[in-house]
Amino acid sequence: MDSARVREMVFHSVAGLAGVTPASITEETNLESLGLDSSDAVVLAMEVEELTGLEIEVDLFLRCATVAEAATEIMAIASRAAVGTPVRG
Numbered sequence: 512m513d514s515a516r517v518r519e520m521v522f523h524s525v526a527g528l529a530g531v532t533p534a535s536i537t538e539e540t541n542l543e544s545l546g547l548d549s550s551d552a553v554v555l556a557m558e559v560e561e562l563t564g565l566e567i568e569v570d571l572f573l574r575c576a577t578v579a580e581a582a583t584e585i586m587a588i589a590s591r592a593a594v595g596t597p598v599r600g
Contacts, residue, residue: 512563514586521582524558538579542572549573565589 519533526533529545542551552572559567565588575581 512586512589514582517563517586517589518579518582520562521559521585522578524555524562525578528554528558536578538577540578541576542578559585563589565592 522536523533525540525542525545525547526536528551529547531545542548547555549569552569555572556567556569559565563585565585567585567588571584572581575584
């Protein structure tokens with residue numbers, strides 16, 4: 512799974528949940544600016560888990576300042592999973 516694909520999945524998931532177009536999500540977009548909250552973070556984590564097969568902790572979306580930062584963290588989780596390092600995100 513490459514970083515561009517992970518980024519695209521995260522941006523699309525966030526956009527769908529926020530009711531905006533993926534093109535409106537930028538590197539600097541944060542979840543709060545889209546009106547998303549902790550309940551939405553649960554939905555995002557579940558959706559990304561389903562799309563990637565990775566275990567994603569809900570707080571990943573709460574602690575990341577931007578959507579791009581969340582995508583970067585998810586890519587790091589994917590990389591650790593690929594080399595057999597214990598994964599929790």
